[in-house]
Amino acid sequence: MSPPLLEVHGASKVFRLEDREVPALLDVSFDVREGECLAIVGESGAGKTTVANLILGVYPPTDGTILMHGEPLPARRRREHRRAIQLVQQNPLSTLNPKRTVGASLRLALDVHRIGERRERPEIVATLLEEVGLPGDFARRYPAALSGGQRQRVAVARALACRSELVVLDEPTSSLDVLVQARVLRLLEELKPRRGLTYLFITHDLSVVRNFADRVAVFEKGRLLEIGVTEALFAEPEHPYTRRLISAVPVVSREEELVRDRLAEGGLNA
Amino acid sequence: MRRAFAILASNPLSLLGLILIGIILICAIFADFIAPFPEHRGAVVDFANFNQAPKWPHLMGTDLVGRDLFSRVIYAYRISLILGVVVLGIAVPVGVTVGLIAGYFGRYTEFALMRVTDVFLSIPPLVLAMSIMGVLEPTLINGMLAVTAMWWPWYARLVYNMTRGEKEEGYVLAAELIGASRLHVMFREVLPNCFPSIVTKMTLDLGFIILIASSLSFLGLGVQPPTPDLGSMVADGAKYLPDSWWLTIFPSLAILIAVFGFNLIGDALRELFGADQ
Numbered sequence: 441m442s443p444p445l446l447e448v449h450g451a452s453k454v455f456r457l458e459d460r461e462v463p464a465l466l467d468v469s470f471d472v473r474e475g476e477c478l479a480i481v482g483e484s485g486a487g488k489t490t491v492a493n494l495i496l497g498v499y500p501p502t503d504g505t506i507l508m509h510g511e512p513l514p515a516r517r518r519r520e521h522r523r524a525i526q527l528v529q530q531n532p533l534s535t536l537n538p539k540r541t542v543g544a545s546l547r548l549a550l551d552v553h554r555i556g557e558r559r560e561r562p563e564i565v566a567t568l569l570e571e572v573g574l575p576g577d578f579a580r581r582y583p584a585a586l587s588g589g590q591r592q593r594v595a596v597a598r599a600l601a602c603r604s605e606l607v608v609l610d611e612p613t614s615s616l617d618v619l620v621q622a623r624v625l626r627l628l629e630e631l632k633p634r635r636g637l638t639y640l641f642i643t644h645d646l647s648v649v650r651n652f653a654d655r656v657a658v659f660e661k662g663r664l665l666e667i668g669v670t671e672a673l674f675a676e677p678e679h680p681y682t683r684r685l686i687s688a689v690p691v692v693s694r695e696e697e698l699v700r701d702r703l704a705e706g707g708l709n710a
Numbered sequence: 711m712r713r714a715f716a717i718l719a720s721n722p723l724s725l726l727g728l729i730l731i732g733i734i735l736i737c738a739i740f741a742d743f744i745a746p747f748p749e750h751r752g753a754v755v756d757f758a759n760f761n762q763a764p765k766w767p768h769l770m771g772t773d774l775v776g777r778d779l780f781s782r783v784i785y786a787y788r789i790s791l792i793l794g795v796v797v798l799g800i801a802v803p804v805g806v807t808v809g810l811i812a813g814y815f816g817r818y819t820e821f822a823l824m825r826v827t828d829v830f831l832s833i834p835p836l837v838l839a840m841s842i843m844g845v846l847e848p849t850l851i852n853g854m855l856a857v858t859a860m861w862w863p864w865y866a867r868l869v870y871n872m873t874r875g876e877k878e879e880g881y882v883l884a885a886e887l888i889g890a891s892r893l894h895v896m897f898r899e900v901l902p903n904c905f906p907s908i909v910t911k912m913t914l915d916l917g918f919i920i921l922i923a924s925s926l927s928f929l930g931l932g933v934q935p936p937t938p939d940l941g942s943m944v945a946d947g948a949k950y951l952p953d954s955w956w957l958t959i960f961p962s963l964a965i966l967i968a969v970f971g972f973n974l975i976g977d978a979l980r981e982l983f984g985a986d987q
Contacts, residue, residue: 496887497887498883498887517889519889522887522888522889523889525887526887526888527883527884527887529880529883529884531880534879534880534881535880535881535884536881536884537881537885537899537902537903538881538903539902539903539905540898540899540902545881545884548885548888548890548894549888552888552889552890553888553889595884598884598888602888
């Protein structure tokens with residue numbers, strides 16, 4: 441088993457509103473191991489996004505610590521931490537600045553982290569776009585000229601531009617249609633070993649988790665209910681809540697998957 | 711740009727606005743060649759032709775010391791436009807910066823900056839300008855200062871509101887997570903998304919600034935004679951209504967056309983940018 445890349449120790453988060461306190465996360469501990477894909481599942485309000493934001497450093501935890509490579513991450517992240525942990529957001533419509541070209545959005549990452557020589561950077565941008573399956577001249581386009589799936593690919597390229605180690609995928613495919621969703625997931629799967637990435641995959645879609653994640657962490661109402669290897673967890677869920685979640689997934693048998701794959705390789709392989 | 715122009719020209723009202731403003735701009739820029747009596751912009755006296763009704767070569771008649779009214783209206787446009795451009799040239803950068811900082815930083819910064827803005831907004835603009843002009847000498851420079859002081863808060867508030875909305879967009883979070891500086895996020899990420907509204911407001915405001923500058927000179931607090939100014943021309947002529955009607959009517963029409971033209975273009979831009987998004 442590979443060593444942990446990121447460790448979360450007893451993390452809690454309480455949001456203070458004007459008249460009351462809302463606990464969003466309660467004493468959560470888990471780790472993310474190098475090169476794995478850890479899925480975080482749960483219904484809305486379970487604390488999935490809070491976990492992501494704590495790891496990304498959007499806000500600090502009320503309690504607990506987060507370690508990366510064994511060292512605690514400070515509340516005010518340094519540039520190096522920003523580079524190492526990147527996010528692919530849920531909404532492809534707002535993830536790219538509508539008034540800046542795709543190239544400019546990617547260039548920002550290179551400029552901030554001083555990756556490559558200044559005059560090489562346009563070349564790097566084109567290479568990044570090709571790496572996520574887009575033509576290099578998309579750099580001149582504005583997001584309005586891109587489809588949802590293409591925008592998510594650019595968002596993935598942005599994470600690659602930072603040469604990040606941990607990519608937080610916050611429901612990256614939930615607003616895409618099924619075919620595009622499958623292609624983006626396949627891209628993510630290919631990139632993981634090639635770029636030595638680790639994924640924290642936040643989703644409520646358990647059918648995707650089954651094929652995509654190495655381990656699964658189930659959250660409910662701000663608590664971590666259980667965490668385990670995907671197959672084991674799906675085969676023998678310990679917690680009744682996990683059982684209910686799993687039983688709500690439409691069952692796809694092995695035979696049906698084979699049929700689907702054949703179809704995909706045939707006429708639909710656009 | 712060409713496409714935007716084509717869209718503007720296809721709507722009759724915006725086309726009218728374009729034509730009106732085009733004429734005014736050409737008059738203002740080439741005043742020296744267009745005005746039939748360029749020397750009449752200054753302190754010239756021609757008692758042989760004083761207070762004449764419109765008739766060739768005096769298209770709009772002459773004033774009480776015999777100066778060609780048409781020439782003076784053209785030069786007054788030039789001064790009004792310079793005033794408008796200078797006022798916006800100062801008020802917009804100041805207001806936009808205040809709004810961006812207040813909207814992006816939030817909390818105490820927002821509180822401090824926006825309360826100052828509110829104070830300025832709560833003073834009736836003409837009263838503020840009059841008090842500034844009262845303390846200072848009523849010159850063109852001070853006139854610009856007065857109008858600028860009451861104009862920036864509107865841009866601060868506009869950009870503040872927009873920034874608060876844009877701040878929630880995913881692209882701002884993405885830039886922050888990459889590690890971009892606050893300056894970059896404010897001016898390179900958020901500001902371009904506010905541009906359409908800022909440009910629209912600027913176009914509308916050019917008309918209003920001409921109007922307010924005229925109001926100040928009407929009250930004797932703006933541009934001083936013998937420099938031609940639409941507001942003071944209306945004020946001077948009003949004493950001789952209805953007999954010497956041209957003294958008031960033509961400068962008033964000139965103000966009306968400018969305000970109307972800039973409003974038409976402003977509305978057209980608002981629609982154009984609205985449809986773009």
